[in-house]
Amino acid sequence: MYKLEIIVRDEKVTEVIDVLERFGYAGVTMYPVEGRGRQKGLVEQFRGRKYEIPFLPKTKIEVLVRNEDCEKVMDRVMEVARTDTVGDGKIFVYPVIDVVRIRTGEKGECAL
Numbered sequence: 001m002y003k004l005e006i007i008v009r010d011e012k013v014t015e016v017i018d019v020l021e022r023f024g025y026a027g028v029t030m031y032p033v034e035g036r037g038r039q040k041g042l043v044e045q046f047r048g049r050k051y052e053i054p055f056l057p058k059t060k061i062e063v064l065v066r067n068e069d070c071e072k073v074m075d076r077v078m079e080v081a082r083t084d085t086v087g088d089g090k091i092f093v094y095p096v097i098d099v100v101r102i103r104t105g106e107k108g109e110c111a112l
């Protein structure tokens, strides 16, 4: 299993969640975050002038996926979250050691 931390524009969240659901992943954790990438939060232009805001709001979506789905999910998320402009976000990928469903004691993929 892998954990994907998907950081995207707020307006892309619904589409990303739809992608995950279509792959059979209903269980997700998400929260609002503030961050910056290479442009250090720089907002390009607004009414002819440049504004610099240190951290920009995004949404982080966390989801655990099976090994065999990982690449396909990432590809599809990239397709829907991409606007081809700076600030489209990132996906961080982590190997997961285990998961347990507290109610039943199920472990591993059965607990996803």
Ligand SMILES: Nc1ncnc2c1ncn2[C@@H]1O[C@H](COP(=O)(O)OP(=O)(O)O)[C@@H](O)[C@H]1O
Pocket (backbone or CB within 6 Å): 007, 033, 034, 035, 036, 037, 038, 039, 040, 056, 058, 086, 087, 088, 089, 090
């Ligand atoms: N190296 C990093 N470590 C942790 N979080 C990051 C990193 N780079 C980007 N982020 C997170 O991803 C969000 C989107 O980054 P983005 O501007 O698309 O990246 P980049 O400018 O590097 O292409 C940031 O607001 C921040 O929350």
Ligand SMILES: [Mg+2]
Pocket (backbone or CB within 6 Å): 036, 037, 038, 039, 040, 086, 087, 088
């Ligand atoms: Mg950036």
